[in-house]
Amino acid sequence: xxxxxxxxxxxxxxxxxxxxxxxxxxxxxAGGARDIVKLIQRLKNDDEVSGISETISDEE
Amino acid sequence: xxxxxxxxxxxxxxxxxxxFVTAGRNLGLWLGIATMTGTELGLITVMxxxxxxxxxxxxxxxxxxxxxxxxxxxGLTGFIVYRLxxxxxLTIPEFYEKRFDRKTRILGGIMMVLGGILNMGLFLKVGSMxxxxxxxxxxxxxxxxxxxxxxxxxVLIYTVLGGMVSVVIADYVQFVVLSISxxxxxxxxxxxxxxxxxxxSIQNTMGTAGFDPTVAGGGFGxxxxxxxxxxxxxxxxxxxxxxxxxxxMETPQVVKRQYMITSVSYLIRFLIPYFWxxxxxxxxxxxxxxxxxxxxxxxxxxxxxxxxxxxxxxLYGMPFFLGKIIPAGLxxxxxxxxxxxxxxxxxxxxxxxxxxxTQDVVxxxxxxxxxxxxxRRKVTLSRxxxxxxGGFVLYWGLFYKGSEDIWDYMAVTGAIYFTxxxxxxxxxxxxxxxxxxxxxxxxxxxxxxxxxxxxVQDLLGIELSSARVGLLSIIGTxxxxxxxxxxxxxxxxxxxxxxSPNHVH
Numbered sequence: 267x268x269x270x271x272x273x274x275x276x277x278x279x280x281x282x283x284x285x286x287x288x289x290x291x292x293x294x295x296a297g298g299a300r301d302i303v304k305l306i307q308r309l310k311n312d313d314e315v316s317g318i319s320e321t322i323s324d325e326e
Numbered sequence: 327x328x329x330x331x332x333x334x335x336x337x338x339x340x341x342x343x344x345x346f347v348t349a350g351r352n353l354g355l356w357l358g359i360a361t362m363t364g365t366e367l368g369l370i371t372v373m374x375x376x377x378x379x380x381x382x383x384x385x386x387x388x389x390x391x392x393x394x395x396x397x398x399x400x401g402l403t404g405f406i407v408y409r410l411x412x413x414x415x416l417t418i419p420e421f422y423e424k425r426f427d428r429k430t431r432i433l434g435g436i437m438m439v440l441g442g443i444l445n446m447g448l449f450l451k452v453g454s455m456x457x458x459x460x461x462x463x464x465x466x467x468x469x470x471x472x473x474x475x476x477x478x479x480x481v482l483i484y485t486v487l488g489g490m491v492s493v494v495i496a497d498y499v500q501f502v503v504l505s506i507s508x509x510x511x512x513x514x515x516x517x518x519x520x521x522x523x524x525x526x527s528i529q530n531t532m533g534t535a536g537f538d539p540t541v542a543g544g545g546f547g548x549x550x551x552x553x554x555x556x557x558x559x560x561x562x563x564x565x566x567x568x569x570x571x572x573x574x575m576e577t578p579q580v581v582k583r584q585y586m587i588t589s590v591s592y593l594i595r596f597l598i599p600y601f602w603x604x605x606x607x608x609x610x611x612x613x614x615x616x617x618x619x620x621x622x623x624x625x626x627x628x629x630x631x632x633x634x635x636x637x638x639x640x641l642y643g644m645p646f647f648l649g650k651i652i653p654a655g656l657x658x659x660x661x662x663x664x665x666x667x668x669x670x671x672x673x674x675x676x677x678x679x680x681x682x683x684t685q686d687v688v689x690x691x692x693x694x695x696x697x698x699x700x701x702r703r704k705v706t707l708s709r710x711x712x713x714x715x716g717g718f719v720l721y722w723g724l725f726y727k728g729s730e731d732i733w734d735y736m737a738v739t740g741a742i743y744f745t746x747x748x749x750x751x752x753x754x755x756x757x758x759x760x761x762x763x764x765x766x767x768x769x770x771x772x773x774x775x776x777x778x779x780x781x782v783q784d785l786l787g788i789e790l791s792s793a794r795v796g797l798l799s800i801i802g803t804x805x806x807x808x809x810x811x812x813x814x815x816x817x818x819x820x821x822x823x824x825x826s827p828n829h830v831h
Contacts, residue, residue, distance in 0.1 A: 294363070
């Protein structure tokens with residue numbers, strides 16, 4: 267393959283890769299914030315159900 | 327500071343070892359992608375990848391492509407990670423015990439922690455060097471040790487307090503800063519140097535070798551490409567910090583989606599730093615003064631420099647370039663982004679190795695001695711190990727005087743673990759005749775990868791490329807697993823891992 271062909275391939279890879287990452291970053295920033303809220307809520311619920319807030323269990 | 331606050335806030339939610347190690351397996355898809363990206367895109371990765379781009383040009387892009395393809399295929403098929411998540415293990419060595427026996431778990435845990443801690447030994451120093459360099463602080467005064475102590479203390483506080491919960495939330499905050507920073511620096515590089523100028527300059531200086539990874543004499547070749555594909559598999563499906571994210575996800579199905587989407591991050595974690603290194607090369611070679619600093623004997627540099635001539639280490643090429651082109655007002659953003667890359671990797675590595683020491687070495691030994699550890703003790707022990715490993719990394723960074731190339735150092739120390747682990751995971755998950763003796767032999771065989779170190783080769787009087795040593799080590803561990811299993815089968819086959827239609831056969 268010629269040097270020009272390689273050059274075109276790497277240009278396409280770079281442009282598509284960076285564009286995809288930009289889109290991914292937006293999705294992750296939005297979706298991740300929602301996931302954190304859900305994570306904290308689940309941990310809080312688990313905490314209330316177990317009734318052992320601020321302690322670590324002695325189970326193995 | 328935000329990360330420390332997170333650690334203090336989430337501390338009250340840590341009730342047992344499962345919460346501490348896997349955030350209670352409550353991670354949603356997008357948070358899982360954020361933490362995986364943050365962990366695997368560390369400042370050390372940025373530094374050594376930029377160095378690779380600086381010396382190899384656009385031909386290095388094949389490594390990024392290999393990472394993308396392999397991670398996507400792992401996501402599509404669920405290869406290794408799906409079954410591990412389905413088995414609900416907390417660590418990879420825990421799988422060794424379920425599939426083989428306790429001694430394999432303990433040996434596997436020791437090998438993993440040994441390779442892992444040595445592997446991260448230079449992270450703190452190299453990361454601090456970048457920050458000291460780009461902010462203009464002197465590298466020879468108190469600045470470097472002061473930055474090292476400050477950074478490791480910051481990471482230790484929130485990792486000790488909140489375990490995986492604070493790590494993933496801190497990773498999310500760090501992902502936001504890091505991704506903005508990555509895109510901004512790339513845009514500035516292109517606007518300063520010119521898109522076509524970057525490609526034309528590489529063509530004029532490096533020629534075909536700067537674009538074609540298969541060309542002879544270009545530093546890569548087909549053997550190297552094959553090794554990069556394998557390292558791509560290791561990075562996403564074998565390396566414990568990445569697998570820890572898979573084990574923390576809500577369901578095995580989410581793991582597959584996580585990997586398919588994160589394959590873009592695996593591409594970018596190499597592609598953008600390579601591009602920065604290439605841009606740094608173009609910037610330096612287009613300026614006679616800068617070129618004289620990095621290439622005092624001209625380009626390409628001779629194998630050995632003339633007497634009295636000394637070139638600046640090309641590891642400094644990228645930070646040197648960024649320090650020159652980034653406007654003063656944006657240096658803060660870049661520093662914050664790289665600081666985020668630094669912290670998000672350190673926290674995950676500290677958590678991974680400390681919990682493995684507890685779960686896979688101390689706890690099984692205690693259990694064998696008839697004194698099983700409670701969850702409370704495991705968490706306490708893990709916290710102590712986190713501080714001890716942090717202390718070791720600080721000591722190693724301050725006093726280690728090795729002269730190896732960073733990439734070689736990392737590849738060899740990592741290979742001590744992953745060459746054996748690959749054979750065990752492959753055999754354990756997909757070959758019902760794999761035995762504990764075969765597993766034990768493969769783990770020990772992984773130590774053969776140490777031949778990749780230049781001082782060891784000098785000692786033995788041989789000269790082999792790291793790619794060849796790596797590939798031979800992999801083949802060797804697989805052969806040992808097969809021979810050991812066939813010659814010494816387990817008396818009674820253990821229960822096969824639970825399967826489902828999603829498995830690869």
